[in-house]
Amino acid sequence: MQFYNPTEGQLSLEELMQVLAKYVAEQPEAKYKLIIGTDSQTNAESTHFVTAIVAHRVGKGGRFFIKHEYQRPMSSLRQKLMHETALSLETISKVQGELLAHDLLLNYDLEVHVDAGNRGATRELIRDLVGLVITSGFTAKVKPDSFAASSVADRFTR
Numbered sequence: 001m002q003f004y005n006p007t008e009g010q011l012s013l014e015e016l017m018q019v020l021a022k023y024v025a026e027q028p029e030a031k032y033k034l035i036i037g038t039d040s041q042t043n044a045e046s047t048h049f050v051t052a053i054v055a056h057r058v059g060k061g062g063r064f065f066i067k068h069e070y071q072r073p074m075s076s077l078r079q080k081l082m083h084e085t086a087l088s089l090e091t092i093s094k095v096q097g098e099l100l101a102h103d104l105l106l107n108y109d110l111e112v113h114v115d116a117g118n119r120g121a122t123r124e125l126i127r128d129l130v131g132l133v134i135t136s137g138f139t140a141k142v143k144p145d146s147f148a149a150s151s152v153a154d155r156f157t158r
Contacts, residue, residue, distance in 0.1 A: 001094065003053065003065040013094065016065060017102045020055055023063060024107045031058040034099070035141075036092040037113030037149030038084040040074075041157035047074045049084065051091050052152040055108075064152050067091070077121055081114075084149070085129050088112045089136050110138055115150055117143030 003011045008019055024032060035054040040047050049069040056062035069087065074080045092112055099105040112133045116122035126142055133140035143150055 001067060001091070003067050005063065005065045007063075008065075011065065013098055016053070016095075017098050017104070019063075019065075020099075021102060021104055023055055023057070024104060027057060027060070028107075030060060032056065032108045033058060033111055034092075034095065034108040035111045035113055035148040036088045036095070037115065037146055037153050038088045038091075039115050039149050039153035039157050040080050040084055042073050042075065042080070044073065046070045046072065047080065047083075048157055049087055050153040050156045051087050052148045052156075053091065053095065054148045054152055064148075066153065066156050068156070078125055081116055081122065081125050081129060082132075084115055085112070085132055088114075088149075089133065089138070092138060093136075111141055111148075112136075112138045113141045113146035113148040113150070115143070115146060115153075117146075117150075119143075 033056040038051040053065040130140040
């Protein structure tokens with residue numbers, strides 16, 4: 001897994017863990033959330049998925065990291081949202097294992113942000129998507145509270 005951060009550049013998962021450990025060490029008394037969200041954009045050649053990892057120091061800002069993936073074009077909204085959620089769950093599961101290995105898991109509350117909301121075409125899919133996240137053992141957030149997917153990841157899909 002390769003991640004990108006505007007300040008740090010390209011990072012492996014191991015390097016990402018080092019950056020997160022350093023971030024927590026700066027203010028160990030603060031409360032932290034690690035938030036994962038994925039958004040996508042489809043064109044004629046492919047569907048571009050961007051997964052964002054947001055390390056949020058609650059009330060004091062945060063840092064973000066992204067990874068890109070390209071798949072064949074997906075025209076089905078349901079298929080795209082299910083794949084976005086699956087990518088978020090895959091990423092958070094790998095990151096959770098690394099956080100545990102680096103004794104950082106206790107510093108972070110984990111959330112998955114789903115790019116679906118109560119308005120528009122995605123409202124009918126919310127129950128399935130949130131259910132997938134919850135049964136995987138994570139907290140789920142939807143629009144307008146799913147900023148990791150709908151703002152951070154969205155910014156890099158184009």
